[in-house]
Amino acid sequence: MVSPAHFVALSVILFVIGAVGVLARRNAIIIFMCVELMLNAVNLAFVAFARLHGNLNGQVIAFFVMVIAAAEVVVGLAILTSIFRARKSASVDDANLLKY
């Protein structure tokens, strides 16, 4: 029997994997993908908790998270392409003009 706790545990694992990816990778696109993985993990937790409580509020929140993630991806990738156009690199280490 699969209980909502199993789903929450899976969501925790996916979230941590995404967080490690964000911390360890250097390519901005892959970092973005890891952020998407974290958002998906949180969505899974929301849906699992909605099932736990037997109502639909969690599903509505997950839906809003999806909408906002889509908007975030659009703006983020646009920033990425414009940085790539200026600096010819997708690495997060090369965007360091504001560092010193």
Added chain:
Amino acid sequence: MVLATGMAQETQSLAFWVLAVLAVAAALGMVLARRAVHCAVLLAVVMLSLAVLYAMLGAPFLAFVQVIVYTGAVLMLFLFVVMIVGVNSADSVVETIRGQRVAAILVGIGMLTLLCLIIGNAAIGPAAPAGAGYSSGNLQGLATLIFTTYVFPFEVTSALLITAALGAMVLAHRERTGPKPTQRELARQRVLSGRPTPLPGPGTYARHNAVDMPALLPDGSPSTLSVSPVIARRIELGTGEFPAPPSETLTSGEVVPSDAEGEHPSDDDEHEGARW
């Protein structure tokens, strides 16, 4: 009846474990994969598994939205940007911060421990009896909630979407700084460049007529100009079938024929610069 319920539960738990293992393996592969394209494909696997899990949790609408919006739209956008940005960009393997990966893994282990302790202490019970929104009226239930309780966030979301679309257009727009070159200037430039004719097509006089086969010159030597630089680079990294041409475009000297990707990660590192 009891037997049927037991069967359904067995099927559900089997599906959960298969999908959970698949999702975690794909997520790990995504973090470990070198190329951004592989990462995108593995992320698609994770998202599709999550869509099925949503359907198992009684959220068919979210499952379809996950497939259509995330896998269909967001990931395809990622792939487009990978094609624009990531294919040719060589990132350095050098860690800018010493020990960053080890520190990231340690932070990950710590976070996992902490979150596992939290959900272990939370005593998450079995699912409550499914409410009205879980039978056949999932879509109606969601719509009712969105347009009653959550109507203000919904309206704010529309403002956010308009802002995001406008921002993407502004950020991706490229202003022309110089005047557009006329046809006369282009023709002059072309004649002055030393190659007024088009580049040779791939596969001419070669044994295979494919884009990755360089055209053969009259003396039998391959013409590097006939293959797109991206493909030529991939051939050089991959099978090594592309014979090392005595050309000025490939300055890396000896082409090391590596058998397959992944078998010689050090070779890949030297040539490509893994995308860490």
